[in-house]
Amino acid sequence: MGAITVNNLGKAYKQYANRWARLAEWILPGVKARSTLKWVLQDINFAIQPGEAVGIIGINGAGKSTLLKMITGTTQPTTGSVQITGRVAALLELGMGFHPDFTGRQNAMMAGQLLGLTGEEVEQLMPEIEAFAEIGDYIDLPVRVYSSGMQMRLAFSVATAKRPDVLIVDEALSVGDSYFQHKSFDRIRAFGQQGTTLLIVSHDKNSIQSICDRAILLDAGKLSMEGEPAAVMDYYNALLAKRGNVTVKQTTGADGKVQTISGTGEITMEKVSICDETGQAIEVVGVGQPVKLVVDILAHQDVPELVLGYVIKDRLGQAVFGTNTHHLDDKLERITAGSRMTYSFSFPANLGVGSYSISAALHTSDTHIAQNYEWRDLAAVFDVINVDKGYFVGVNWLPPVMECKR
Amino acid sequence: MRMFAALWGYRGFIFESVKREFQSQYTNALLGAVWTIIKPLSMIVVYTVIFSQIMRAKLPGVDTKFAYSIYLCAGVLTWGLFTETVSRLQNIFLDQANLLKKINFPRLCLPVIVVTNALVNFLIIFGLFTLFLIFSGLFPGMAFLALIPLLIVQTLFTIGLGVSLGVLNVFFRDVGQFFSVVLQFWFWLTPVVYPISILPTAMQKAVQYNPMTAVMTAYQQVLVEGQWPNWASLWPVTVLAVLLCAFGLRLFRQHSGEMVDEL
Numbered sequence: 315m316g317a318i319t320v321n322n323l324g325k326a327y328k329q330y331a332n333r334w335a336r337l338a339e340w341i342l343p344g345v346k347a348r349s350t351l352k353w354v355l356q357d358i359n360f361a362i363q364p365g366e367a368v369g370i371i372g373i374n375g376a377g378k379s380t381l382l383k384m385i386t387g388t389t390q391p392t393t394g395s396v397q398i399t400g401r402v403a404a405l406l407e408l409g410m411g412f413h414p415d416f417t418g419r420q421n422a423m424m425a426g427q428l429l430g431l432t433g434e435e436v437e438q439l440m441p442e443i444e445a446f447a448e449i450g451d452y453i454d455l456p457v458r459v460y461s462s463g464m465q466m467r468l469a470f471s472v473a474t475a476k477r478p479d480v481l482i483v484d485e486a487l488s489v490g491d492s493y494f495q496h497k498s499f500d501r502i503r504a505f506g507q508q509g510t511t512l513l514i515v516s517h518d519k520n521s522i523q524s525i526c527d528r529a530i531l532l533d534a535g536k537l538s539m540e541g542e543p544a545a546v547m548d549y550y551n552a553l554l555a556k557r558g559n560v561t562v563k564q565t566t567g568a569d570g571k572v573q574t575i576s577g578t579g580e581i582t583m584e585k586v587s588i589c590d591e592t593g594q595a596i597e598v599v600g601v602g603q604p605v606k607l608v609v610d611i612l613a614h615q616d617v618p619e620l621v622l623g624y625v626i627k628d629r630l631g632q633a634v635f636g637t638n639t640h641h642l643d644d645k646l647e648r649i650t651a652g653s654r655m656t657y658s659f660s661f662p663a664n665l666g667v668g669s670y671s672i673s674a675a676l677h678t679s680d681t682h683i684a685q686n687y688e689w690r691d692l693a694a695v696f697d698v699i700n701v702d703k704g705y706f707v708g709v710n711w712l713p714p715v716m717e718c719k720r
Numbered sequence: 721m722r723m724f725a726a727l728w729g730y731r732g733f734i735f736e737s738v739k740r741e742f743q744s745q746y747t748n749a750l751l752g753a754v755w756t757i758i759k760p761l762s763m764i765v766v767y768t769v770i771f772s773q774i775m776r777a778k779l780p781g782v783d784t785k786f787a788y789s790i791y792l793c794a795g796v797l798t799w800g801l802f803t804e805t806v807s808r809l810q811n812i813f814l815d816q817a818n819l820l821k822k823i824n825f826p827r828l829c830l831p832v833i834v835v836t837n838a839l840v841n842f843l844i845i846f847g848l849f850t851l852f853l854i855f856s857g858l859f860p861g862m863a864f865l866a867l868i869p870l871l872i873v874q875t876l877f878t879i880g881l882g883v884s885l886g887v888l889n890v891f892f893r894d895v896g897q898f899f900s901v902v903l904q905f906w907f908w909l910t911p912v913v914y915p916i917s918i919l920p921t922a923m924q925k926a927v928q929y930n931p932m933t934a935v936m937t938a939y940q941q942v943l944v945e946g947q948w949p950n951w952a953s954l955w956p957v958t959v960l961a962v963l964l965c966a967f968g969l970r971l972f973r974q975h976s977g978e979m980v981d982e983l
Contacts, residue, residue, distance in 0.1 A: 390977030
């Protein structure tokens with residue numbers, strides 16, 4: 315239960331030259347091709363095993379929603395097929411079919427049935443739904459007096475009242491206030507642990523990386539990459555900055571990690587390294603040890619403006635800390651071809667035990683989106699070990715000052 | 721068949737929706753459900769009191785006081801059911817576009833909800849009318865039972881026509897506009913408010929080709945004269961109803977996938 319197989323899936327919308335063309339196609343026998351097909355999704359193939367958590371990413375218009383609609387069954391595919399085993403629940407549009415004049419309880423009943431539960435099932439789940447939504451006495455008041463957050467809470471509670479075999483989530487992770495966001499995210503995670511197959515569409519890197527085993531990247535209606543979330547996320551990031559002559563290169567290192575390098579290449583990084591206080595490049599760092607990130611840069615052409623940014627990422631690819639010289643108020647201007655620069659950033663490695671990587675980028679203005687000279691993921695990797703501190707967990711070293719009164 | 725099995729699985733939803741639609745009309749009204757009776761009642765009063773007492777309208781050939789009033793009610797109430805249902809069915813997929821695009825559920829639920837809802841409203845008003853017949857001593861007797869098959873034929877005809885128009889209207893929005901014009905003419909080309917006998921002979925023949933003529937005439941025959949309807953005259957409309965249903969279903973199955981793309 316919960317397997318999804320997508321086979322050669324494609325979706326095209328019919329476009330007619332004019333309004334009468336459709337009529338002609340419908341009623342005149344023999345007249346066939348009066349419409350041209352506008353493909354929004356083509357040649358999509360993937361299989362998801364029961365219990366897997368897969369993230370779908372892509373820029374707006376890449377075809378994510380269309381793909382989800384075909385998987386949930388609201389839209390029919392033009393080519394290919396989708397096979398799903400088990401019960402599917404989709405958090406695509408929360409609160410559909412809520413009627414403002416009816417009470418939360420009545421609407422929950424109705425929404426539950428619309429999602430395919432029987433009346434008795436909803437009846438049985440009702441205490442559960444009420445408890446999870448935490449909207450108190452409002453449950454018996456008309457929905458029109460609810461705040462939008464309350465409506466979302468109720469809708470989410472109904473939609474996830476019964477654990478489905480497949481759960482499809484479309485950016486609905488931001489439900490209500492941050493307390494409820496955590497709560498709803500925990501529920502989705504718990505479903506995953508209990509064996510629900512999760513399919514999540516989001517632009518939020520963190521939610522994809524923290525929950526998914528695998529990610530699928532859609533670009534212009536095609537499946538452009540599939541694999542480990544961190545690598546796919548890096549590639550996606552590079553695509554975001556894709557302009558005409560940009561090259562995106564991914565290489566797999568000896569350790570099996572995928573490195574993404576992209577950019578227009580007017581100016582590049584020669585070397586990126588983590589050094590100790592003496593300037594010696596190191597790969598193992600003690601918790602709290604003062605270190606320097608050193609970046610050597612070579613300009614191949616004249617560039618008007620240069621910003622250097624870097625992000626320290628944990629093992630899962632989640633950003634731990636990142637900034638750039640724009641935010642540090644130190645961007646360079648009018649760089650001539652052939653000039654070399656060396657940046658160094660000193661900081662104490664207040665990081666938890668584990669493996670970390672550094673992504674560095676050369677670009678203009680505050681993000682790499684507008685003009686990306688070079689973006690280098692896994693530019694440097696290092697391990698943090700605990701040499702002289704007491705045991706602790708987490709990605710940060712936040713030494714507390716303890717005090718106890720009794 | 722799978723389509724109908726899916727519908728059966730959603731019977732709870734259909735029932736709730738009908739209930740909700742019925743309730744939503746008066747949840748915020750002080751008098752609540754009373755309005756569902758007041759409105760149709762006032763309509764019956766208008767037809768009975770005004771036409772029989774004030775205008776003293778008479779039906780040619782029948783000489784009782786309420787004859788024309790009953791004739792009117794028999795036609796107007798059932799015609800009302802027909803037009804209400806057809807006009808809601810032809811817009812059903814457009815009205816519920818949001819739901820269709822976002823949630824995967826058996827789409828045939830929507831027409832079923834509309835038809836059931838219209839029938840419930842009709843049964844309330846017609847129940848009141850029946851009470852009036854009983855108390856005024858004009859109840860037609862056993863022939864009243866003929867209304868059941870008549871309503872079934874009319875409903876089938878309505879569903880077939882309505883679903884076909886509903887699907888077509890998604891692709892060609894002219895259909896909805898056009899059909900509301902057609903309904904105007906159709907009303908006056910059907911003996912609903914006038915007896916067919918007042919028409920010139922040539923017109924009478926033409927009006928016979930109108931499938932609703934047979935149904936309306938049958939209602940009037942039962943309710944005004946207390947006679948069993950002429951079953952043979954109902955064959956064409958029954959066959960047409962079945963054909964329309966088959967056509968509508970086929971149209972729906974062929975285009976229901978494409979429909980969502982157009983909404």
